[in-house]
Amino acid sequence: xxxxxxxxxxxxxxxxxxxxxxxxxxxxxxxxxxxxxxxxxxxxxxxxxxxxxxxxxxxxxxxxxxxxxxxxxxxxxxxxxxxxxxxxxxxxxxxxxxxxxxxxxxxxxxxxxxxxxxxxxxxxxxxxxxxxxxxxxxxxxxxxxxxxxxxxxxxxxxxxxxxxxxxxxxxxxxxxxxxxxxxxxxxxxxxxxxxxxxxxxxxxxxxxxxxxxxxxxxxxxxxxxxxxxxxxxxxxxxxxxxxxxxxxxxxxxxxxxxxxxxxxxxxxxxxxxxxxxxxxxxxxxxxxxxxxxxxxxxxxxxxxxxxxxxxxxxxxx
Amino acid sequence: xxxxxxxxxxxxxxxxxxxxxxxxxxxxxxxxxxxxxxxxxxxxxxxxxxxxxxxxxxxxxxxxxxxxxxxxxxxxxxxxxxxxxxxxxxxxxxxxxxxxxxxxxxxxxxxxxxxxxxxxxxxxxxxxxxxxxxxxxxxxxxxxxxxxxxxxxxxxxxxxxxxxxxxxxxxxxxxxxxxxxxxxxxxxxxxxxxxxxxxxxxxxxxxxxxxxxxxxxxxxxxxxxxxxxxxxxxxxxxxxxxxxxxxxxxxxxxxxxxxxxxxxxxxxxxxxxxxxxxxxxxxxxxxxxxxxxxxxxxxxxxxxxxxxxxxxxxxxxxxxxxxxxxxxxxxxxxxxxxxxxxxxxxxxxxxxxxxxxxxxxxxxxxxxxxxxxxxxxxxxxxxxxxxxxxxxxxxxxxxxxxxxxxxxxxxxxxxxxxxxxxxxxxxxxxxxxxxxxxxxxxxxxxxxxxxxxxxxxxxxxxxxxxxxxxxxxxxxxxxxxxxxxxxxxxxxxxxxxxxxxxxxxxxxxxxxxxxxxxxxxxxxxxxxxxxxxxxxxxxxxxxxxxxxxxxxxxxxxxxxxxxxxx
Numbered sequence: 001x002x003x004x005x006x007x008x009x010x011x012x013x014x015x016x017x018x019x020x021x022x023x024x025x026x027x028x029x030x031x032x033x034x035x036x037x038x039x040x041x042x043x044x045x046x047x048x049x050x051x052x053x054x055x056x057x058x059x060x061x062x063x064x065x066x067x068x069x070x071x072x073x074x075x076x077x078x079x080x081x082x083x084x085x086x087x088x089x090x091x092x093x094x095x096x097x098x099x100x101x102x103x104x105x106x107x108x109x110x111x112x113x114x115x116x117x118x119x120x121x122x123x124x125x126x127x128x129x130x131x132x133x134x135x136x137x138x139x140x141x142x143x144x145x146x147x148x149x150x151x152x153x154x155x156x157x158x159x160x161x162x163x164x165x166x167x168x169x170x171x172x173x174x175x176x177x178x179x180x181x182x183x184x185x186x187x188x189x190x191x192x193x194x195x196x197x198x199x200x201x202x203x204x205x206x207x208x209x210x211x212x213x214x215x216x217x218x219x220x221x222x223x224x225x226x227x228x229x230x231x232x233x234x235x236x237x238x239x240x241x242x243x244x245x246x247x248x249x250x251x252x253x254x255x256x257x258x259x260x261x262x263x264x265x266x267x268x269x270x271x272x273x274x275x276x277x278x279x280x281x282x283x284x285x286x287x288x289x290x291x292x293x294x295x296x297x298x299x300x301x302x303x304x305x306x307x308x309x310x311x312x313x314x315x316x317x
Numbered sequence: 318x319x320x321x322x323x324x325x326x327x328x329x330x331x332x333x334x335x336x337x338x339x340x341x342x343x344x345x346x347x348x349x350x351x352x353x354x355x356x357x358x359x360x361x362x363x364x365x366x367x368x369x370x371x372x373x374x375x376x377x378x379x380x381x382x383x384x385x386x387x388x389x390x391x392x393x394x395x396x397x398x399x400x401x402x403x404x405x406x407x408x409x410x411x412x413x414x415x416x417x418x419x420x421x422x423x424x425x426x427x428x429x430x431x432x433x434x435x436x437x438x439x440x441x442x443x444x445x446x447x448x449x450x451x452x453x454x455x456x457x458x459x460x461x462x463x464x465x466x467x468x469x470x471x472x473x474x475x476x477x478x479x480x481x482x483x484x485x486x487x488x489x490x491x492x493x494x495x496x497x498x499x500x501x502x503x504x505x506x507x508x509x510x511x512x513x514x515x516x517x518x519x520x521x522x523x524x525x526x527x528x529x530x531x532x533x534x535x536x537x538x539x540x541x542x543x544x545x546x547x548x549x550x551x552x553x554x555x556x557x558x559x560x561x562x563x564x565x566x567x568x569x570x571x572x573x574x575x576x577x578x579x580x581x582x583x584x585x586x587x588x589x590x591x592x593x594x595x596x597x598x599x600x601x602x603x604x605x606x607x608x609x610x611x612x613x614x615x616x617x618x619x620x621x622x623x624x625x626x627x628x629x630x631x632x633x634x635x636x637x638x639x640x641x642x643x644x645x646x647x648x649x650x651x652x653x654x655x656x657x658x659x660x661x662x663x664x665x666x667x668x669x670x671x672x673x674x675x676x677x678x679x680x681x682x683x684x685x686x687x688x689x690x691x692x693x694x695x696x697x698x699x700x701x702x703x704x705x706x707x708x709x710x711x712x713x714x715x716x717x718x719x720x721x722x723x724x725x726x727x728x729x730x731x732x733x734x735x736x737x738x739x740x741x742x743x744x745x746x747x748x749x750x751x752x753x754x755x756x757x758x759x760x761x762x763x764x765x766x767x768x769x770x771x772x773x774x775x776x777x778x779x780x781x782x783x784x785x786x787x788x789x790x791x792x793x794x795x796x797x798x799x800x801x802x803x804x805x806x807x808x809x810x811x812x813x814x815x816x817x818x819x820x821x822x823x824x825x826x827x828x829x830x831x832x833x834x835x836x837x838x839x840x841x842x843x844x845x846x847x848x849x850x851x852x853x854x855x856x857x858x859x860x861x862x863x864x865x866x867x868x869x870x871x872x873x874x875x876x877x878x879x880x881x882x883x
Binding site for chain 2 (some may be wrong): 206212229
């Protein structure tokens with residue numbers, strides 16, 4: 001009974017226009033008179049109550065944030081202190097997630113690792129957001145040589161298997177956290193540049209852009225004050241979606257021995273450490289960091305869907 | 318009632334579930350349509366006229382449902398029919414023509430094939446005679462050279478031709494009911510006339526019933542047997558179209574008729590008697606000095622584009638001029654002038670170059686040749702890209718066609734109006750800018766408390782006022798009005814036109830009014846320039862040109878305006 005199947009049956013009309021319900025602006029705008037922040041909070045509350053999964057994702061995100069910010073104060077043990085007497089203990093009341101081959105508490109390590117993994121993800125996404133976003137909207141708005149440079153650069157990056165490219169970058173630049181951030185940013189660049197380019201391209205001929213020109217705005221000013229705010233929402237959604245990918249990428253690089261080095265607690269390294277022990281029955285070493293990784297990625301992806309609902313006015317019926 | 322009607326809509330209420338609760342788009346409406354009858358549903362936006370037709374076809378959005386009443390189409394209960402049965406009904410028994418013909422056609426499929434698809438879907442033809450039937454349909458909708466056009470893609474055809482193809486699709490299976498939802502909005506008057514004549518001719522010949530949904534009372538009265546007038550989801554009046562113009566019963570119908578521009582009317586006459594005028598109306602008028610030098614003088618203006626699909630010749634790459642046939646002249650050497658305080662109408666059908674001309678005068682587009690002299694200075698030589706930041710910019714401003722499109726969805730009304738004031742007006746103090754915004758809002762009749770709203774929280778008329786306030790914020794000498802009321806309902810149009818006239822009289826601006834609507838031009842303009850294919854066809858005072866046109870083309874344009882039966 002969905003509307004698409006019904007519409008496709010209308011012979012004269014392969015595409016039916018959306019039925020519009022006229023809500024009188026006066027009443028539609030009544031409560032929206034309040035400030036922007038309040039409106040966003042109201043919208044957020046609405047989306048969460050409509051879609052409990054988004055609420056779940058927000059809760060998960062809060063958990064990650066708490067672990068990242070206050071990790072050192074919550075953990076019961078020093079994540080680096082080895083205690084060979086307690087090595088390879090299964091999960092218990094004393095060690096919630098068990099201990100690894102050096103007797104380190106896995107729970108403590110998983111919680112402490114949150115900060116590092118989140119930092120890598122957030123900084124790399126912020127970097128690519130700035131670079132990809134700005135070059136993308138400029139490409140879409142001005143066209144010409146800027147467009148050619150940006151689009152071909154994106155094509156070039158897309159031509160590589162992305163994880164292999166990231167490996168190559170880290171291997172070439174050196175094995176540091178900074179380089180993981182750079183590599184993660186580079187492989188995400190095409191996504192951001194292309195979305196920003198498309199979104200600004202459809203708006204370059206819009207009436208409000210011409211009006212801004214008449215108001216005496218220079219082209220760059222129009223780009224930043226008129227186009228950018230309109231491209232922002234979809235970029236923010238994209239940010240959340242790539243966050244999960246960035247976490248996975250950072251952990252993946254560490255897993256194969258690039259980037260973060262032991263004994264620093266990091267989910268990827270911990271999974272790599274535990275991988276050898278699974279066959280001998282010590283499953284908890286790899287499972288819990290892997291679970292944390294999975295939940296983080298899951299959380300960001302769900303959050304992306306939720307954010308899309310929040311920023312997309314089309315969904316505000 | 319001697320025979321049962323083909324379609325009976327009884328006490329139908331359509332509801333939409335929205336965030337703010339249930340919205341009733343249509344309430345308790347009753348419509349019955351006889352066999353072979355043509356019924357017009359007229360109303361302004363939000364009156365529920367389209368929703369009514371969607372309810373008949375049962376193609377409402379997921380959120381919408383027929384909450385009450387019954388829809389019976391030739392004995393079938395549409396409200397409770399199975400989806401399979403409805404699918405069979407749509408296209409074969411009832412079909413629909415939509416507003417935008419290009420969106421209704423598949424852009425990557427030959428139009429002939431699209432007609433065949435419909436015939437196949439409803440098993441109306443064998444594979445052997447499919448093509449024959451499709452070509453026959455094209456012939457019936459009066460497409461010239463149908464065998465050739467069978468292979469055309471939608472983008473190769475004009476808007477009017479696309480609408481004919483859509484009509485062919487709708488009529489391919491010989492349905493008994495045709496619903497036309499604003500079928501000619503967006504088409505030129507002459508095209509509108511030929512499309513409507515065609516619809517009427519074809520449906521009469523087949524004894525079909527037609528529902529014509531439109532905002533244009535004149536169009537409905539000219540082509541329909543009966544007219545239903547809707548307001549806010551309710552039917553306010555049902556009458557024979559021959560009588561509705563002579564003796565409208567309901568107050569809303571009267572108001573609608575009054576607001577529709579017509580021959581012999583005045584601007585003030587469009588408004589209801591108790592209408593509130595903007596403060597600009599009561600300000601003293603500035604008299605026009607006709608002997609002064611013209612404010613704007615356009616001489617022999619030319620704009621050329623390379624023809625689409627034209628490849629560069631080898632010679633061109635080496636600096637030889639391009640051959641004449643690869644160049645398209647959008648504006649072909651036109652000259653005119655605008656005096657201070659005068660309003661000049663630039664009329665013509667789509668593609669005649671009127672918008673290109675206005676864009677060049679506006680300095681948003683570079684000319685190919687000719688002069689644009691504004692206030693004694695040739696501004697045509699300044700590149701468009703540089704003009705934006707020059708002080709001359711504030712002397713020429715513009716009101717755009719689509720008030721929604723011309724406002725940044727993420728800026729409040731106040732910020733939209735403040736933008737030119739801060740960039741070019743020399744004011745930068747927050748309070749001073751705000752004060753000027755409020756002053757402008759009052760001038761255009763926009764309640765000051767609406768200034769902090771975003772465009773989507775404003776109605777069409779309010780958005781138009783914001784656009785006007787922004788255009789006059791810098792006290793420009795010349796304002797170009799690019800179909801400023803084309804996207805507005807007639808009653809809102811009436812108010813906006815009056816506002817524009819009052820502002821001009823009190824602020825002493827000149828207008829260059831670009832429009833395709835001759836009735837509106839007649840009301841607002843002192844002089845009219847008729848354009849066709851980039852050239853001026855006729856020029857003179859509004860009375861001369863529209864009262865006793867000399868050029869055949871002007872006469873043709875005037876004749877195509879739908880006239881209600883007298």
